[in-house]
Amino acid sequence: MKKALMIAAALALTTSAAAAGKLEIFSWWSGDEGPALDALIKVYKQRYPSVAVDNATVSGGAGTNAKAVLKTRMLGGTPPDSFQAHAGQELIGTWVVANRMEDLSGLFKSEGWDKAFPKDLVRLISSKGGIWSVPVNVHRSNVMWYNPAKLKAWGVTVPKTWPEFLKTCSTLKAKGVAAPLVVGENWTQQHLWESVAIGTLGAKGWEDLWAGKLKFTDPRVVGVFTTFGKVMDCANKDASGLSWQQASDRVISGQSAFNIMGDWAAGYFTTTKKLAPNTGFGWAPAPGTTKTFVMLADSFGLPKGAKNRAEAMNWLKVLGSKAGQDAFNPLKGSIAARTDSDLSKYNTYSRSAAADWKSNKIVGSLVHGAVAPESFMSAFGTVIDQYVASRNSAGAAAAAQQLAARAGIGK
């Protein structure tokens, strides 16, 4: 019923968008993220006051509902003028391979974005010689969160590598901490796997994996699964019942020592939990990933056959501009994808992340759609679940390799 209503609403919006001077923006930013989107629309309205903006938001975490509605609209031949997608393979593997998106390299050149955005980022959103979306913001996925006071009380320091982490884990277990690491439902475990993999394979190995140069069945990747299994032995047993917020709560309460989560957790700690950075909560790059920035980004693309193409192009220009990104990101709790943003507008955590963004090696996140298409990511969740139950590294690696072949990774 709900979906039917949404589709009906979406259809109503498309018919009304036929009038001139209109722009329809399709996103899943609602609730907490709504004000950030409004700020962006405000910047657009200042520049193009005559255009009526349709904010077609379909709520639902990480776009689960929005993506389903988008699929029905694209297949039905009524694409929105511009829609949100996680930057990278989530867009490329779904819509670009199906030849449904317009190449934006011209826009990148005319706006001078090749220089404003880091090279690694532009590479992640390019394929087949085209650039396919404009990233608005950047989040970091490889952050390990902890409670500084608690670590001091336990007398441990933040581990720098995964072997060191396992040592710290046994120290903490000896001190009576049942689960030194806290994980939540399936996707947070994939999130953890990603950090273990990059921390073990290195940024180069990670890139090779998604370029098809390194097979999942390679002993090094099988080793990633084995390490992941050992890390999961340090984690709570009731994982699948916890949201990422509930998992983060356990770090603050001192039930667990560490949590690996994206940097939206910083927003949760400061805004919802009213904790001060560096005293109430602390952070460090996930073990083995110092000097590596594992990124995910929200971005907008231009579907072929958009009704208001000119308005949509202007919208994309606003998204990539310094003014647009600096209006959006402080409210969203992310950092600008551009390297020239005004850091005075950001909080303590974001400033440190922005500094790393400029200096670190940038690689893409798996679970947040940067390096692998959705079809891989969704099925890989099952592989992780089965691995956690069976602890069969070779089997999991073989299954992942089959998935990669099916999803056309490295082609």
Place this chain on the structure above:
Amino acid sequence: MKGLSKDRLWSVAVLLPSVLLIAVFVYGFIARSVYVSMTDWGNDPAQALALDPVIRFIGLANYQDLFTGFLQGRFRQELVSTVFFTAFFILGCLGLGLGLALILDRNPRGEGLWRTIFLFPMSLSFIVTGTIWRWMLQPGGGVNQAPTLFGGQPSTFPWLSSTEAIWKFDWNKLPLLTASVVAVVLIVVAVRALRAGDRRRTLVAALCAALLLGWALFVAPNLKLLPAPEPHGFNLALIGIIIAAVWQMSGYTMALYLAGLRGIPEELREAAKVDGAGDLGMYRHVIFPLLAPISLSAMIVLGHISLKIFDLVYAMSGPDNINTSVPALNMYLTSFRQNQFALGAAIGTILLILVAFVIVPYLASQFRGEEGHA
């Protein structure tokens, strides 16, 4: 032949639109889904969402993949989970519903109020039920905190997050298991027929049983569905979902049974009493046999609900938890997240067949009954 009278014309004209609509939107779409399930739509990501996708007919390959493919272990676990879920859900609803109905049948004080209370959960949607029970079954809250009310230690049972499974069996043994079960049923049929003196039936049933057993013992062990053993069993995390589902639907069975109990004429009970039946005897020999048809219709309604359940599981443990997953969830994820439309259609078709197993015999018996009355 009466010919086309005005009445007939009218009836045809009135019925035609709905017949056409059902033909297109129910049976037409079923046929289309079955056809899609035999194609490769979605196997190639470049074609999945293209404007003019190239779709090839590949026969039953998708079904083969689901039952024996290396990557589809999740689906097989879901099939096993569905069987367990259905069994426990139906047993729980019938047991609890009958119990409540028997209590209410004794006319306790405030009967109307109790009836409303027990029937109330049914008025909620599964999404609401799921959300409520997810809170109650949280690892550190709700039900697990209940013992502290009585001064005990909080329980630590991971209701929805357990990864333990019991009653495991290897999927490779599935042909052996199914053949044995069917053979046992056939043997029972044969023995019954022998007692009833039906010689032809006895022979046919016994022969089929022997053939099946022979196949199960000599051929099935050499069949290898999967390259490696793959254990599937009853995941303990399902218990929480079964509890919520029983909570939701047992009021419905209670109402059915209560209606049945009230429909038993007082004379029958009195006659039983006169014949010297005690309370227990009366229930066993008079009341329960009269309630049997109600159990059957309740089982059918509950059975098809449990086979296609989706929203309750989605709300309680999310779409990505394979320990509690069901085929309907997998169908949604496969089609709309992985864009594997053909594979999703295959899962949908299997679900349809499962539901048909439950519904069609019931419908057949209903139609036969109606014709008999007419």
